[in-house]
Amino acid sequence: MLSRNLCLYRSTVKYCSISSCCMKTSVHTHRQRTFANISYEFPQHENITYNRSSFVKKSLHGTKQLVDDVPEDINCNTFTYRTHTCGELRPEHGGKMVTLCGWVQFSRLSKFLLLRDAYGLTQCIVNNDNINLSDIPLETVVKIEGTVALRPKDMINQTMATGEVEVIIDKLDILNSVHMLPFNLRNYQKPKEQLRLQHRYVDLRFPEMQHNLRVRSHMLHNMRRFLIESHGFVEVETPTLFCRTPGGAREFVVPTHHEGLFYSLVQSPQQFKQMLMSGGVDRYFQVARCYRDETTRPDRQPEFTQLDIELSFTNLDGVLTMIEELLYSTFVKSLPKPPFKRITYREALTNYGTDKPNLTYDLKFINLKKLFPEKSNDENFGAYALPYTKEIGKLTTKYKEKIREFAKKHSCKVVLSENITKELGTDVGRHIQSLVKDSDATIIALGEDENACLCLGEIRELIALLLKSNNMLQVKSDVEPLWVVDFPLFLKGENGLETCHHPFTSPHPADLHLLDSEPLKVRSLAYDVVMNGNEIGGGSVRVHNAELQEKILNILNIDPSTLSHFINALKCGCPPHAGIALGIDRLVTLACNAESIREVIAFPKSHDGRDPLSGAPNSISDEDKKYYHITTVK
Amino acid sequence: MLSRNLCLYRSTVKYCSISSCCMKTSVHTHRQRTFANISYEFPQHENITYNRSSFVKKSLHGTKQLVDDVPEDINCNTFTYRTHTCGELRPEHGGKMVTLCGWVQFSRLSKFLLLRDAYGLTQCIVNNDNINLSDIPLETVVKIEGTVALRPKDMINQTMATGEVEVIIDKLDILNSVHMLPFNLRNYQKPKEQLRLQHRYVDLRFPEMQHNLRVRSHMLHNMRRFLIESHGFVEVETPTLFCRTPGGAREFVVPTHHEGLFYSLVQSPQQFKQMLMSGGVDRYFQVARCYRDETTRPDRQPEFTQLDIELSFTNLDGVLTMIEELLYSTFVKSLPKPPFKRITYREALTNYGTDKPNLTYDLKFINLKKLFPEKSNDENFGAYALPYTKEIGKLTTKYKEKIREFAKKHSCKVVLSENITKELGTDVGRHIQSLVKDSDATIIALGEDENACLCLGEIRELIALLLKSNNMLQVKSDVEPLWVVDFPLFLKGENGLETCHHPFTSPHPADLHLLDSEPLKVRSLAYDVVMNGNEIGGGSVRVHNAELQEKILNILNIDPSTLSHFINALKCGCPPHAGIALGIDRLVTLACNAESIREVIAFPKSHDGRDPLSGAPNSISDEDKKYYHITTVK
The missing domain is CATH 3.30.1360.30 (GAD-like domain)
Structure with missing residues (x-):
């Protein structure tokens, strides 16, 4: 019976939430103490949560429901040859023949095997002399056919979702063996980020990564449901290969086989969404991939995702209300009931010294x-x-x-x-x-x-x-969202005036008379949404009048002819419109309590835009260079 | 009363379905004949359908419901200053004060104004000498406040969704005026495609474009609901800036500020999704932007969208069943009940002479x-x-x-x-x-x-x-989907063997023994889904064994070391997996009966990869070239 108890002991290590990576204390039960002399032989790898912390489901009216496991109407086993996931079996499955597939998380004494998949852990037991577990390395992928048995009452593991049952193995197939493992999947010996990124295909098996990617998918889906199903928005995909937008961030260029001609990768769908407004697509959104060549700045990704929204026949209040409702009903953590606090840029600056104050x-x-x-x-x-x-x-x-x-x-x-x-x-x-x-x-x-x-x-x-x-500051644990409004339209730049947001931002109507005389005093109809010191989104009422747009471009020293297609879109009957973009990477980072945006991106680049996994960027062939009419120079 | 009758006459022109662009025949009513002498003065611009043809809503169990208007629980007026859309008013709104916003579709005799938005048309009537409609050019953007009145019974327009009411204008505000209009929004004088693309912001106002973009959004959303809500898939965003995949299509390159180093824009998320499988994300999908530099081929877009799916612990039948259920429950046109027909590549070739036969x-x-x-x-x-x-x-x-x-x-x-x-x-x-x-x-x-x-x-x-x-062939009007399976693994290429699908495709287990001796006879576990002669998707069971993968790369003369990250992902315990990618542009084109994929893309490139709207690709500055360490050569 010793081995049996040991096995259970392993499972009594406390499951904790997402922040489990820094929690290494096991909960000592009576049984543990009994076997204290050998307890350190056991890795504390169960110090994880598969699918238990998981999903917060909110109705669109703001009521929340915490879903510990995969909701019942979701079937994660369709189209596969498993019958159940490793997080699914319960006492009511007792006596059932089941097929599980997963990774060998742990095995001991040639008798016990802990099987893991994305949904949880299940203890499996060998009941058959033909199966020799000791030959099977950790992380081997196996298929197990067996019968669900109830554990004796005193061996139930309350901290494990499947802790009331175990599977008696009838048949074990090795689906794929393991030839190498860059690091162990143990939270207490988690590798450095560089190594994790280099072998992301293994790192993704850590429960936090599983959780973060699922929360991300879940939040985006709920945002889509809010926009499409409740409010009639249309998701429109816009191109990423475009021409350079004057006055913005540095844009990646893409050579074409037309000699000397390049696309630019869009820094946002800004021009396209405004042209959609002119085109009568009056309620647009897109989960949009955007590109900025800011690879020399730390914690920036060369490509990132924003929830990009624009609507016609609206104003500042319309957009702010929309985003408050959207966030309130889709953010996985609790938020204060809308309306959120609004402060002016001037207030933010003179009270907190920043345009994205942390009000926690x-x-x-x-x-x-x-x-x-x-x-x-x-x-x-x-x-x-x-x-x-x-x-x-x-x-x-x-x-x-x-x-x-x-x-x-x-x-x-x-x-x-x-x-x-x-x-x-x-x-x-x-x-x-x-x-x-x-x-x-x-x-x-x-x-x-x-x-x-x-x-x-x-x-x-x-x-x-x-x-x-030093524990001398009261910090609210909740997320504190706020709006910053009344930004200046222009900033003093090195070569004259620069735009504070982008050149398409509408001036505040009350300040229009200052546009020529005192442009730096003109406020704009721009707004930022800030959470705990992070700018998680920003937008503005846009200029819809072609003459005003040309005037502002001239003030900014941007030649309007470089944007003639855009000006024409305003000239052809463009409705008043406003919009916003939310930074999904940052928003999900906050939702997951993650330490960096790289924790909520499946395959992030490391600093300087390098991909530790594939080694990108790489050199290219001379043939490619010739095709694209380019050569490399110092 | 003459003018009133005329106005109604205009509205009796038959609304027809999406293919209305080629339907110019008006339905002559008694009233029309009465005023036949002036009938040709009226443009037949009402020969359109806003939102009437629209959405087919299907339950996930395959039952279908045709939704003529926006479903009742969707509110398209939230966060705006209109109270109703132009397609919404019905007799029950009689007497109500409403605010509508939209474009002047037509006005006549300074009394009648037809207001249009994305949702329909509403007839508005001036009841106030201060408002002079004759000054307002077509396509002007206006806001109208007024009262809903019932039309007299004999003036009801049955062919118009709002044909039982009209709005008596109390106040009319011009929200934006029109300085130019590249073409009229009349189906009977529809401009050539080049002009339409050049001024897409106006072209999008045509009802077919509104319809197509909405069908696209709707279909993709339903696909997401099917995958996420019914089957527990997780949408994971993968990078588009990556390294070159050997043996594929030509990939765009993106210079970086690291001298001589380039990203490649991904031609598909293939490697990433397989690494996700190794990472335990066992049910992945993504509506993925993909890039191929095939700009020299007609009807190809340099960037396109695919629904990319991969799952673990499955086989060929699993994927085929999944896609059949997915298409059956989300495609807006009726499909035969699954399972779809399956034929082998050999059968397709020897019966129809193509691997994508049209079986209509x-x-x-x-x-x-x-x-x-x-x-x-x-x-x-x-x-x-x-x-x-x-x-x-x-x-x-x-x-x-x-x-x-x-x-x-x-x-x-x-x-x-x-x-x-x-x-x-x-x-x-x-x-x-x-x-x-x-x-x-x-x-x-x-x-x-x-x-x-x-x-x-x-x-x-x-x-x-x-x-x-010559009307001598019976052609089924329904879409005829079929699977083509048992493709060869290799094809004879100019320099030895080439892959038929991609290098990660699994050989057919029954043919493994031929891999060395007669590789051209080896079938693969690849499959294509074909609709009416179009390949709308393809995929395969993948190689999950590292040794087999290396062997296949060697046969293909691809140096496995260029894919070492990928091989390592297989070596670290990668489960058996299979997947597929559906071409969304083609699928939606079929769903919309559109003539080209450009009709279902908001801002397509024209042939040769050029953007008629912005002029992209363009030349870039010397400063940019210097930053990216490139120069242009012949």
Whole structure:
């Protein structure tokens, strides 16, 4: 009986949620303690959740239902030669002949075999001298035919979905053997990311990856159902091989066999969706693949997915309401009931020092400008204080160094709590102290208004991290979505004005009169949706008037003739329209509590746009170069 | 009252189905005849169907429901400032204040305005001297607020979904004016395709384009529901920037800022989906964008969409059954109840002379080999007869010329009916006559077996066209799907053996012993699904054994080291798996009775891969070339 108990013991290791990768503590049961002397021989590989954490199903009216297992009406066994998945058997299957297929997760004493597939684990038992489990390496793919037996009551494993049964093996076929295994599928010895990406075909077997890909599929499907079935949207596929969009991000180019002529890979379907509006496709969406050559920036993928939406005869409120309903009814984690908080760009900047503030914690600026009466007429001057708890004590040199860097980067002056009186005088110091709680320290930033904000914004995030790691900051566990609106239409660029969003964004109607005289003061009808400090989407009401569009292009120093097809689409009777794009990679990352977008992408590139799996990008043949009329140069 | 009657008359022009573009006959009513003298002043632009032909909704069990209008639970007005679409108002809305938005389809006598949106047409009437319709050009975008009134009984237009009501205009706002219109939206003066593509943003307003894009969205959504909700598939997005796949179609290359290194745009997610199988994602699908540089071939798009499916622990029958159920429950036209017909590649070739036979008509070959006893031992010799009705008479020179071309192309001998005795002798002639009906003529092809088949296959299609145009061929109106199986694994290529499908296709287990000795005789586990002469999908059981895969690559003269990542995925415990890809563009073309795939793609390229809308491909800047380390050469 020893072996039997051991086997059960293995299964008593606690199943935990998605974040299980960092949870290595097993739950010690009586039985474990009994066999404590050998317990460390057993890998804690059951420290996983297949399909148990899984799917949150929400009705479109916002009520939620947590589905622990695959919903009953989904049949995952159709068109295969298995009868059940490895996560499916329950006591009511007792006595049934079943066929399971999967990977050997573990075997012991030539008697017990733990079989795994994407849906769970099932314990199988050899009852037949002809089958020798010891010859079968881990991760071998097998087919097992056998009979479901109920486990004795005291051997039921409550932490395992199939823990009440086991399968007595009648026949075992090896479907494919294992010639190599780059790493073991053990959470407690999880390999480094580079190795995981290089052998993604094995890495995908980890339960978190299974979970993340399923959540992604599930969320996108629910978004489609919301848009198509409830609101009559039409999914339209638009080309990715297109011409360059002036004034945007760097676009990959694709040589053609026409000498000297190239496609550009679209950075978004922006022009196409606006042309669809002109074409009367008034409720468009697309789960769109987009390309940006930002491979030199960390944590960016050269290709990414956005949920791209556009509709006609609407306005800013229409789009914001739509996205609130969409997210509320399809995001797998709980969200506050719409409407979501809305703040202006100016508020975001002057309160949090960023256009994507993280509102899961409370740190907020105090405007100190009135303490500097000599600067009251200087529009460009700003002074802000960030109060935070004194409890954390004096900042260490490391933090002071970081803050000095921020100050330098944003060319503004930063004064730490302990230096306020010395640097700003007793009056100002006393005044500041009257504005904050006695228990608060403050850091102050002064200088060009926006720079002071941005600098203090970076300091805010640094201080938040410090407080969090010392358990001195209350952080909401829920996702906190908010809208940022009233962005400026233009920004000052190196060569004149640049667009803040893209050249097709509508100016705020109240500011139209400033377009010629004070363009930098013109607000736009753009909006960003932000979750916990991440910009997860953005959009705008678009310009639908051809003359206004040409005027804005001219202000931006973009030759309208490079966009003549687009201007013509506006000239031919284009309805007013607005839209948005949600970054699916980031949204799913948040939904899965994943650490990086690479955890929710099946085959991501690593930094610098390289594919550790295939080695792409590669050199190409001379014949290909000749066909495309190109040569490589330094 | 004259004007009122006229207005109604306009609406009595018959609405017809999708093929309306070629239907110009109006249905003459009593009223029309009364005003016959002016009837030709009216454009027949109502000869259209918005949303009436529309959607076929099928339950997953195969029962069908024709939905004439947008299903009731879909609300197409949410998040907009219209209250109703232009296809929505019915008598029960009488007296209601409504807001409609749309395009001016037609206006007359400063009193009547026909408003159009994607959902239909509504007649609006001016009741207010302040509104002057004569100033408003066609295709102007307007917002109308007004009251729904019932039309007098004798003025009801039964052929128009909203024909029982009209809207009395209280307020009319011009939302956007029209500065140019490249062509009128009149089916009877439909512009040439090049002009349509150049101004696609206007062309999309034609009801057929609206219909086609909606059918496409609808079909894809139903396919997703079938796969996800009924069968537990997971949609996984795989990269399009990858490395070159050896032995496939020509792939576009994408230069990177790493000197001399290029991505290739994937021709399909084949490698990725097989690696997903190894990764335990055992039920994968993706509506995948694929790229092939076949821009020099007519009717090919450089990018296209396929429904890509792969599953583990299955076999050929599993995949065929799945696709039959998928198509049966999601294709918008009626299909025969599964299972679909299955024929072998050899049967297809020797009966119809093609691997994608059109079975909507009956023309079928007769094998004549036994009439040539001197060739009975020559495996390579084939002789086939195509019988067809004598009624059509002697072929004209034009047809004979075509047939001569086919014979030359396939290096075989073709004998027309009238020359049989002369060329093949009296005995053979008499024998052939005994094999066909008295009423039949025959064309005979002799030569290398496969060539004779292919040649007669082209003749079969030519004769079918001829007979059809003379109404002498019975053609089924339904779609006739069939499977072609037992393809050869290899084909003879210019430089040794080539793959018939792709290098990952499994050999037929019964032919494994021939792999070394007679590779050309080895059948594969590949399958194609064919509809009405179009290959709409294909797939295979894959090789899951690394050694077998390496062997096949070696036979194909592909260096296995160029696919080491893929081979490793097989070595790490990859389950047996099989899959398929359906060509969505072709499938939707069939579903919509469209003439070309360009009719079901929102923004297609024209021949040679050019985009008539934007002018892409274009030249790029020297700065871009420098960044990507390339120069252009002759």
